[in-house]
Amino acid sequence: MSGYGLDSIHEASDPVEAVRRSEAIFIGGGNTFRLLKALYDHGLISEIRKRVFQDGIPYMGSSAGTNVATVSINTTNDMPIVYPPSLEALALVPFNINPHYLDPDVSSKHMGETREQRIIQYHEEADTPPVLALREGSLLLVEDDKSTLLGLTGARLFLRGKSPVEYKPGSDLSFLLRT
Secondary structure, three states, X not given: OOOOOOOOHHHOOOHXXXXXXXXXXXXXXXXXXXXXXXXXXXXXXXXXXXXXXXXXXXXXXXXXXXXXXXXXXXXXOOOOOOOOOOOEOOOOOOOEEEEEEXXXXXXXXXXXXXXXXXXXXXXXXXXOOOEXXXXXXXXXXXXXXXXXXXXXXXXXXXXXXXXXXXXXXXXXXXXXXXX
16 A cells, blocks of 8 residues: 555643654644634644754644644634634744635625725734735745645735735745745
8 A cells, every 4th residue: 555644643641742753734623712722722833843843844734734834823713612812823834824724705695894905904903913815726835935826726925014916826926934
């Protein structure tokens, strides 16, 4: 049989040691607040950062796993069902990502805020990092000092005090790594 083996950290007797032995880290979806709390509760924040930055192992996140890879979980779409000790996350990239981004639907009868409005509100606060809003079907590949938008659907970049900018798949977003 070929392929990769997967050890699930939530089944590990010693999660920190499991991270130390890993050849790569994948964190999937779920509730971002619960996920970040678990990372803090098990002492994994600094260990994952060390493994990625010092040891150079690959990290891949999906949904909530993408949220926790960023500066903070302030731009998650999830409800705060639990409270981690901090909203600061792994900071594997120096900006935030909003996965599952939905563009405003001008024909919608929904009277609540759109994701665009929520991200713009976030940027009304001082010292907020850029937010890359990834639509379904898009991903961000970061290798060393290079960052490339891949997939089919593209993304929008929100910067404090500026209008959102649209990026198509294949776009070089390496400048975000220097923010």
